[in-house]
Structure formats: C-alpha cells, structure tokens
Amino acid sequence: xxxxxxxxxxxxxxxxxxxxxxSITLVFGIARxxxxxxxxxxxxxxxxxxxxxxxxxxxAMGGLAAIIATGVxxxxxxLAVFRRLAERSVxxxxxxxxxxxxxxxxxxxxxxxxxxQVFQVPLSRPYVFGGVRITPLDLQLAAVALAALALVFAILxxxxxxxxxxxxxxxxxxxxxxxIRPDRVMIALWLLAGSVAGVAGMxxxxxxxxTPEFGWEMLLPAFTAAxxxxxxxxxxxxxxxxxxxxVQEVSTPFxxxxxxxxxxxxxxxxxxxxxxxxxxxxLEGAR
Amino acid sequence: MTxxxxxxxxxxxxxxxxxxxPSILRAQGQGTFRIGALCPVTGSGSPFxxxxxxxxxxxxxxxxxxxxxxxxxxxxxxxxxxTSPQAAVLAAKKLIDVNKVQAVLGTWSSxxxxxxxxxTNDANIILMNTSGAPALSVxxxxxxxxxxxxxxxxxxxxxxxxxxxxxxxxxxxxTMAFNNASGIGNTEGFRKAWEAKGHxxxxxxxxxxxxxxxxxxxxxxxxxxxxxxxxxxxxxxxTIIMREWYQSGEQVKxxxxxxxxxxxxxxxxxxxxxxxxxxxxxxxxxxxxxYKAYDEAYRKATGQPGQSNVYAAMTWxxxxxxxxxxxxxxxxxxxxxxxxxxxxxNPAGQQVYTYAEAKEALKKGKINxxxxxxxxxxxxxxxxxPDFGVFFIEGGQLNRRYVVKx
Amino acid sequence: MEAYFIAIGIIALIYVILxxxxxxQYGLTGLINFGHVxxxxxxxxxxxxxxxxxxxxxxxxxxxxxxxxxAAWPLGLVSLRLRDDYFAIVTLGFSEVVRIVITxxxxxxxxxxxxxxxxxxxxxxxxxAAQLAVLVTVLAVTLVGAWIIRRIAGSPFxxxxxxxxxxxxxxxxxxxxxxxFKIQVLxxxxxxxxxxxxxxxxxxxxxxxxxxxxxxxxxxWMAIIMGGVGRVSxxxxxTAVLMLFLEGSRFLRDIVPGVSEVDMASVRIGAVxxxxxxxxxxxxxxxxxxxxKR
Numbered sequence: 001x002x003x004x005x006x007x008x009x010x011x012x013x014x015x016x017x018x019x020x021x022x023s024i025t026l027v028f029g030i031a032r033x034x035x036x037x038x039x040x041x042x043x044x045x046x047x048x049x050x051x052x053x054x055x056x057x058x059x060a061m062g063g064l065a066a067i068i069a070t071g072v073x074x075x076x077x078x079l080a081v082f083r084r085l086a087e088r089s090v091x092x093x094x095x096x097x098x099x100x101x102x103x104x105x106x107x108x109x110x111x112x113x114x115x116x117q118v119f120q121v122p123l124s125r126p127y128v129f130g131g132v133r134i135t136p137l138d139l140q141l142a143a144v145a146l147a148a149l150a151l152v153f154a155i156l157x158x159x160x161x162x163x164x165x166x167x168x169x170x171x172x173x174x175x176x177x178x179x180i181r182p183d184r185v186m187i188a189l190w191l192l193a194g195s196v197a198g199v200a201g202m203x204x205x206x207x208x209x210x211t212p213e214f215g216w217e218m219l220l221p222a223f224t225a226a227x228x229x230x231x232x233x234x235x236x237x238x239x240x241x242x243x244x245x246x247v248q249e250v251s252t253p254f255x256x257x258x259x260x261x262x263x264x265x266x267x268x269x270x271x272x273x274x275x276x277x278x279x280x281x282x283l284e285g286a287r
Numbered sequence: 288m289t290x291x292x293x294x295x296x297x298x299x300x301x302x303x304x305x306x307x308x309p310s311i312l313r314a315q316g317q318g319t320f321r322i323g324a325l326c327p328v329t330g331s332g333s334p335f336x337x338x339x340x341x342x343x344x345x346x347x348x349x350x351x352x353x354x355x356x357x358x359x360x361x362x363x364x365x366x367x368x369x370t371s372p373q374a375a376v377l378a379a380k381k382l383i384d385v386n387k388v389q390a391v392l393g394t395w396s397s398x399x400x401x402x403x404x405x406x407t408n409d410a411n412i413i414l415m416n417t418s419g420a421p422a423l424s425v426x427x428x429x430x431x432x433x434x435x436x437x438x439x440x441x442x443x444x445x446x447x448x449x450x451x452x453x454x455x456x457x458x459x460x461x462t463m464a465f466n467n468a469s470g471i472g473n474t475e476g477f478r479k480a481w482e483a484k485g486h487x488x489x490x491x492x493x494x495x496x497x498x499x500x501x502x503x504x505x506x507x508x509x510x511x512x513x514x515x516x517x518x519x520x521x522x523x524x525x526t527i528i529m530r531e532w533y534q535s536g537e538q539v540k541x542x543x544x545x546x547x548x549x550x551x552x553x554x555x556x557x558x559x560x561x562x563x564x565x566x567x568x569x570x571x572x573x574x575x576x577x578y579k580a581y582d583e584a585y586r587k588a589t590g591q592p593g594q595s596n597v598y599a600a601m602t603w604x605x606x607x608x609x610x611x612x613x614x615x616x617x618x619x620x621x622x623x624x625x626x627x628x629x630x631x632x633n634p635a636g637q638q639v640y641t642y643a644e645a646k647e648a649l650k651k652g653k654i655n656x657x658x659x660x661x662x663x664x665x666x667x668x669x670x671x672x673p674d675f676g677v678f679f680i681e682g683g684q685l686n687r688r689y690v691v692k693x
Numbered sequence: 694m695e696a697y698f699i700a701i702g703i704i705a706l707i708y709v710i711l712x713x714x715x716x717x718q719y720g721l722t723g724l725i726n727f728g729h730v731x732x733x734x735x736x737x738x739x740x741x742x743x744x745x746x747x748x749x750x751x752x753x754x755x756x757x758x759x760x761x762x763x764a765a766w767p768l769g770l771v772s773l774r775l776r777d778d779y780f781a782i783v784t785l786g787f788s789e790v791v792r793i794v795i796t797x798x799x800x801x802x803x804x805x806x807x808x809x810x811x812x813x814x815x816x817x818x819x820x821x822a823a824q825l826a827v828l829v830t831v832l833a834v835t836l837v838g839a840w841i842i843r844r845i846a847g848s849p850f851x852x853x854x855x856x857x858x859x860x861x862x863x864x865x866x867x868x869x870x871x872x873x874f875k876i877q878v879l880x881x882x883x884x885x886x887x888x889x890x891x892x893x894x895x896x897x898x899x900x901x902x903x904x905x906x907x908x909x910x911x912x913x914w915m916a917i918i919m920g921g922v923g924r925v926s927x928x929x930x931x932t933a934v935l936m937l938f939l940e941g942s943r944f945l946r947d948i949v950p951g952v953s954e955v956d957m958a959s960v961r962i963g964a965v966x967x968x969x970x971x972x973x974x975x976x977x978x979x980x981x982x983x984x985x986k987r
Binding site for chain 1: 725774782785786787790793796911959960961963964965968973
C-alpha cells in the first residue's frame with residue numbers, strides 16, 4: 001500500500017518529466033542536438049501561465065499563454081541563434097543553448113524577482129482508492145498532460161507537417177532529396193517543442209511553486225528520460241518519463257531522498273553504456 | 288590581427304585601472320568612523336538584504352543627527368555578498384583593504400559569516416551578523432570575541448520548539464529539516480532538548496532543497512504516526528509541503544520557524560491549509576520606542592512595514608549598539624569599543640531606546656539599550672538571548688498566544 | 694589596497710588553472726567536459742579534510758590532484774563509448790552527483806553545514822606577507838601548468854590529441870588507440886582542477902557544496918570560449934576578462950549610483966549567457982584566435 005502510493009506519486013511526477021523529455025527528444029531527433037534551454041523554456045512557460053492566470057483566473061488561459069509564449073520564444077531562439085549555427089558542430093549548438101538558457105533565466109529573474117510565486121488554485125482533499133490517495137488536482141493535471149500528448153501525437157502522425165518532421169528525423173538527406181523544405185519543418189519543430197516545454201512548466205508550477213531556477217533543475221531527469229526512451233522517439237520519451245518518475249519515488253525508501261536525484265544520472269549512464277538506443281530508439285549512434 | 292589584439296588587451300588593462308581608480312581616490316576621511324555594510328542584496332538572502340542595507344544607512348543617519356559617536360560621524364560603505372561565501376570574501380576584502388572600514392555589519396547567511404569572520408579577525412575589527420550557525424559562537428570562528436550575533440542561534444530555536452511541544456502536550460514529535468545548516472540546526476537543537484527532557488523523536492527526515500515535490504518525504508514522516516511535525520524549513524519548501532500535506536488528509540500539528548510560517552505562507556496556500564500551525568519567532572521588541580523608530584525609518588526607506596523584515600531590525604540595532612559602544616569608550620580602538628558593547632546593551636542600567644536618548648543618558652551613568660529586534664542582551668559568546676513568541680495561525684492571522692524564555 | 698588586488702589575483706589564478714585544465718581537455722582534444730566543477734570540488738574537499746586531520750599541505754595538495762585525476766578515470770572510460778554531446782550530458786550529471794554525494798555523506802564532509810576553519814597556506818607568516826606568499830605560490834603553479842600545457846601542445850602527444858579532436862577515425866586508421874590519450878588528457882585536466890580546488894579551499898577557508906554548482910563550470914567555459922579555445926594565452930586572457938566581468942560589476946555600483954537596486958546576480962547570469970551565444974556565433978575562435986578548424 002505504501003508502495004502503491006509511491007507509485008502514484010511517481011506517475012504524476014513522471015508525466016511532467018515525460019513532457020519535458022518529449023520536447024528534448026523532438027529537438028534532438030530533428031535538429032540533432034541536446035537543447036539545454038529546455039528547462040528554462042519550461043520556467044518561461046510557467047511564468048507566462050502564471051501571469052495569464054493572475055489576470056484572468058482561468059487555468060485554461062494560463063495553458064494557452066504557456067503554449068503560445070513558449071512556442072514563440074523557442075522559435076525566436078531558433079531564428080536568432082540555432083539556425084545560424086546549423087552547419088556548425090554539436091558543441092556549438094549545445095553551448096549556445098546553454099547561453100540561451102542562462103539568458104532566459106536572467107530575464108525572468110529581473111522581470112519577476114527571485115521569490116517564489118504560487119498559482120492560486122483551490123486545494124482539496126484527495127480521493128481515496130483502496131488506501132491510495134489521488135487529489136483532484138493531480139487528475140486534472142494528468143488530463144491536461146494527456147491531452148497535450150494526444151495533440152502532439154496527432155500532429156506528428158496525422159498531419160503532413162508531422163510526417164515531414166518524422167522524415168527529417170529519420171534521414172535528413174533523403175528528406176531533402178524528396179522535396180521536403182527544411183525551413184518549414186524547423187519552424188514547426190521549434191514551435192511544437194517550445195509549446196510542449198511550456199505546458200510541462202505550467203504543470204510543474206501548478207503542482208509546486210514557480211521560481212526562475214526550477215526548470216533548470218528538471219533538466220537532468222528530462223535528459224535521462226529522453227535518452228532512456230530513445231532519442232527521437234516521442235512515445236519513448238513519455239514512457240521513459242513515467243518510468244523514471246516511478247523509479248525515483250519507489251526507490252526512496254532504499255536510497256534515501258538525496259540520492260534519488262542521483263538515480264536519474266545512474267540510469268542515464270547505464271542506458272548509454274549498455275543500450276544506447278534506449279527503449280524505443282532506432283539504431284542511431286550514441287558513439 | 289595581432290595588432291588589434293594587443294590594442295584590445297591594452298584597453299582592457301586601462302579600463303581595469305579606471306574602474307579601480309575612484310576607490311583609490313576615496314581616502315580615509317578624518318573625523319569619521321567607517322562601517323562596512325555587507326548584506327545579501329542579491330542571492331537567496333535578497334528578500335532581506337536590500338532592506339538590511341537601507342536600515343544600516345538610516346540608523347547611521349539617526350546617529351549622525353544626534354551628533355555622531357565619540358565626536359565622529361558614521362560613514363557607511365556598502366557591498367553585496369551575493370549570499371555566496373566566495374563573493375563575500377572578495378567583498379569583505381574590498382571593504383577592509385580598499386575602503387578601510389573599522390567594522391563590518393550585516394552578514395546574513397551562516398556560510399557568508401563563517402567565511403568573513405577570519406578576515407575581520409585578522410583585521411582586528413568587529414563583525415555583527417544575523418546568522419544562525421552555532422559554529423559562529425565559539426573558536427575558531429569567534430576566537431577573538433569580536434563577533435556578535437543579533438539573531439537567535441538555530442540551536443536556541445530548537446530548544447524553544449522543545450519547550451513549546453512540552454507545553455502543548457505533544458508526545459510524538461517528528462522532524463523535517465531543510466538540508467542546510469540552518470534547517471538541520473533547528474531540528475537538531477529540538478531533538479537534543481527534547482531528548483534531554485526524557486522524550487523521543489519518532490521520525491526525522493532531511494529533505495533536499497529545490498525539489499518539485501516532497502510527497503514521499505512527507506509520507507515517511509506521517510507513517511510514524513506523529514502528533515506534531517517540527518520543521519527547520521523555508522518558505523518555498525514549506526509551501527509545497529503544506530499543500531501536499533493538506534491534500535493527503537492526514538491529521539497532524541505543525542511547529543515551524545517564523546520565517547517559514549509567515550503571512551507570506553498564508554497568502555501562498557490559503558488560510559485553511561495553515562489553520563492551527565504554530566509559528567515561532569524571536570520576539571521583536573515591538574512595543575518599545577526603538578521599534579517605532581525603526582519601523583518609521585523602514586517605511587520611509589522601503590514603503591513596507593518594519594515587521595516584514597526582521598533582519599532589517601537587527602541591522603538597525605547593530606549600528607546603534609556599535610555607535611553607543613564607541614561613544615561610551617570615547618575611542619575608535621576596537622578593543623576599547625568591544626569592551627563596551629555588552630556594557631551598553633545588557634542590564635542593569637537605565638533603559639534607553641533611541642540613540643539621542645542613550646547618548647544623553649550615558650553622561651549620567653550606565654545604560655541598557657533595548658533594540659528594535661530584541662532587548663539585545665549578549666551572552667558570553669556574543670549571541671543575543673531573545674525570548675520567543677509563539678504564534679498560532681488562526682483565520683489567516685498570526686496571533687501571539689504566549690512567550691517562551693530559554 | 695594592494696591586499697584587495699592580491700585577493701583578486703589569487704581568485705583569478707585559480708580560475709586560470711581551471712581554464713588550463715579545460716583547454717587541455719576541450720581545446721586540444723575536443724572532449725566536452727561539462728563537469729569540470731566536480732573535479733574542483735573533489736580537490737577542495739580532499740585537501741581540506743586531510744589538512745584538518747593534520748596532514749601537511751604539500752601532501753594534501755598532492756592528494757587533491759591525485760584523487761581528482763583518479764575520479765576522471767571512469768569518466769574517461771565512458772567517454773570512449775559516447776558521442777560528444779552525450780558525453781557532455783554525462784559529465785554534467787557527474788558533477789551534480791559529486792555535489793550530491795558531498796551533501797549527503799555528512800559523516801565525511803559535514804554535508805551542507807560545510808567545513809569551516811580550513812587552515813590557510815603560510816599560516817605562520819601572518820597578515821599581508823602570507824597573502825603575498827599565497828599569490829606567488831598560485832602564480833608559480835599556474836606558470837608551471839601553462840608551461841606544461843604549451844609543451845604538450847607542441848609535442849607529438851599534442852599533435853596526436855589535436856588530431857583526435859579533428860578526425861578521430863583517421864587516428865585510428867593510423868593504428869593509434871585514441872582511448873589511451875583521451876583518458877590521459879581527462880586525468881591531467883582533472884588533476885589541475887583538483888589543485889585549483891585545493892588552493893580555493895585553503896584560501897576561502899570555508900567550503901560548502903553550494904559553491905560547486907554547474908555555474909562555475911560554465912564560467913570557465915565562457916573564459917576559454919572568449920579567450921580562444923585551444924591556446925594557453927586564450928585561457929589566460931579569457932579568465933582575465935571573466936574576472937573583470939565578475940568583480941567589475943561590484944565597482945559598477947560605486948560609479949553608477951542607480952545600479953545597486955538592479956538584480957546583479959541575474960544581470961551577471963544573463964551577460965554570461967549572452968556572451969556565450971555571441972562568441973559562439975560571431976567569434977568562435979575567441980579573442981586570441983585559435984587553430985581549431987571548427
């Protein structure tokens with residue numbers, strides 16, 4: 001029963017990680033570099049949602065704000081920086097993404113201050129199913145996450161632009177030869193990756209509190225999940241996020257609260273050394 | 288390419304010299320006593336640091352308006368610790384070596400104070416801080432007795448918690464501590480005092496900062512069936528913990544330090560969640576005229592009530608206590624001043640509350656300066672020994688029910 | 694007055710030593726080490742703990758370098774099997790794990806309470822003489838380090854690691870095993886960071902896990918990118934600019950009154966980010982230029 005509760009805790013946590021991992025894996029798969037600004041995109045989304053929520057009192061508006069604002073900032077980052085570095089090495093892109101991460105964090109710090117902010121959502125008592133507690137808020141957030149995922153998958157698998165994105169992820173040269181315009185794909189990619197990160201950020205912010213640093217702290221678990229799930233596999237990212245969330249929570253009685261954070265790193269390392277393509281990834285080189 | 292590079296390096300070098308220049312030009316003024324205000328203007332202490340700095344400046348103005356101390360005006364040079372020991376060390380060195388300050392006031396975080404105190408000891412000047420770590424009371428940190436602490440040690444807070452738990456009739460306390468010196472200091476202080484009374488702590492959990500959830504930690508604590516949870520925590524993590532606890536539906540009481548269980552917490556989670564939470568804070572001398580003077584100054588400088596920044600009240604007192612000691616010693620020599628600090632702040636003596644009043648009274652005999660942050664009675668370690676106010680959060684308000692003396 | 698400059702000088706030189714290590718690892722060999730602060734931390738804690746147990750500083754420093762270098766060994770083994778960017782993430786995770794271990798193993802490191810009262814170098818000399826002695830010592834070590842790196846760069850070993858950076862397969866085709874060299878480079882760079890850490894601990898005299906966060910790694914990265922990747926002069930110039938930037942913001946407040954209310958910490962981070970992006974985009978060879986083909 002105790003473990004069942006930890007499992008549930010972990011699943012909710014895992015959805016947030018999964019969404020963040022989804023953003024990372026999309027960029028990694030299509031633009032081919034690890035976007036270290038994902039965490040701070042999340043923070044940006046959380047603050048956007050917070051501002052909208054404060055102004056209108058509606059979570060839905062908050063979500064919309066998160067999606068639009070983060071999508072836009074992500075696209076701007078692409079247009080201003082990542083596009084110019086497209087022909088350069090992965091290092092350049094990675095370091096640039098760190099620079100952008102810091103810049104966004106600084107901007108949020110100056111704009112909103114460093115003290116924590118909270119979404120004023122009503123708290124309520126949980127539902128109890130056979131000794132396991134789930135709060136209505138968790139269920140709502142889970143619903144939002146699943147809706148967002150459904151939307152993303154619909155775009156990826158049911159729309160032409162989604163097909164093109166997957167084609168570029170599979171084999172960039174072949175995609176270009178077959179007439180797919182990389183520019184449009186990239187724009188769609190960055191809008192999508194940004195929006196997803198924004199939603200993840202809002203979810204995390206609602207569950208907990210919002211500070212300028214809280215997205216960066218999610219980066220390592222999100223990367224782990226993306227790698228575990230297989231870079232480039234959206235399904236993998238989400239599944240891996242859930243697994244990671246559950247493993248972290250369920251392991252705490254054994255490893256203690258401090259080390260559960262280190263667990264993400266150990267899992268990532270193990271995956272990279274033993275099965276670099278992760279759970280669902282294609283046989284792309286991690287070497 | 289090489290030519291431009293050399294030019295560039297030359298320009299950089301010149302720029303450095305230029306930047307350093309104004310400080311070099313600022314020579315030691317005659318007839319002043321220079322104080323370094325070293326506060327956490329940025330970093331995790333930033334909610335308090337800017338207010339702390341402003342109160343040092345305001346207090347100095349009050350002192351100067353009454354004619355200064357030992358015939359000298361108080362001059363303040365401010366630096367930012369960034370709430371980081373490394374930055375603080377460089378800032379302290381600048382204050383000591385470049386600005387030649389004769390005392391350093393206002394360090395807030397324990398890490399910063401611990402890093403700065405060897406420097407002030409080396410320079411043989413007084414350090415006044417608001418940090419909680421017990422290590423600051425004793426050698427090696429306080430080997431020279433030049434360090435004064437205006438905030439109750441974490442240890443003391445813990446002892447207060449133990450007194451309160453006993454008084455309220457709790458039998459099965461558990462603790463949750465933020466993983467840093469202050470948080471652990473609080474809960475360890477509680478545990479020691481509680482066990483000294485012959486009781487037991489049923490569960491202790493230490494949790495990591497900046498986590499998005501503490502559900503599992505909470506679960507572990509609640510599994511031991513405590514009747515009260517004593518925390519050493521801060522606002523951010525307490526917010527998360529309270530929300531998750533409330534939604535768990537479990538019954539338990541809470542005892543927390545005042546900086547966590549504050550009006551901000553009520554605002555963050557709503558009055559229902561924190562109903563009945565016991566908030567413990569060192570008693571500010573709120574009814575004293577010194578507090579009124581401080582509050583006025585604080586409102587004028589920041590537009591906020593003085594109550595919102597307990598550390599600013601402490602820095603206000605720092606300048607006053609120091610200035611009075613200088614006046615009493617009639618000298619700027621550190622040893623002479625140091626000898627007088629307890630004399631002007633501790634009983635017995637005529638109780639005084641403002642600088643002007645105190646300066647007059649000094650001429651007639653011994654005084655006992657009662658500050659805004661506490662009555663400022665320093666023990667042998669240079670620590671204040673305040674009383675603790677026990678507040679119950681009821682209907683979203685913090686109501687003080689009683690006071691605990693350690 | 695001089696004492697303040699000496700203080701800045703000591704901190705700057707510590708950063709130079711860190712930059713030299715990273716120059717060797719990334720500049721010359723192309724290994725993306727995002728976990729440099731982890732070795733810095735290992736060095737600092739090793740030397741501090743040993744010194745507090747009474748070990749003479751010369752040995753505690755040596756131990757700091759040795760342990761930091763040793764910690765790089767497994768990382769080196771890992772690097773052989775991973776692509777650049779994956780390795781980067783792994784190293785980032787490594788430095789965070791180091792910090793977590795330091796935070797949790799309270800029996801050893803006193804956890805978050807930190808270790809105060811670390812003995813200083815030249816304690817016996819007292820006052821400003823000691824400070825000057827520390828500066829001279831760090832300077833000497835820095836010069837030795839710089840000289841070693843230059844010699845490496847100019848040697849056959851150096852040409853080999855640069856070849857590994859530029860075209861690893863070609864190196865393998867020639868029958869050389871890049872693995873060995875990568876590990877050596879990581880170990881040496883880490884040992885340098887360990888020494889820097891030891892100097893740091895004995896200078897600040899109080900260390901806590903919070904001082905060893907990834908931001909420090911990225912300060913060093915900024916220094917070498919701005920100064921010029923792959924060159925010793927780049928490491929030195931880049932660090933000078935870094936220090937100017939970090940300490941200069943303090944004086945900015947003295948000169949320009951309104952600045953004190955600005956959130957300097959955020960401005961600093963924002964400037965680091967902006968500089969990283971700008972340099973990567975427009976002047977990837979840094980101020981001192983470099984000969985890498987990227």
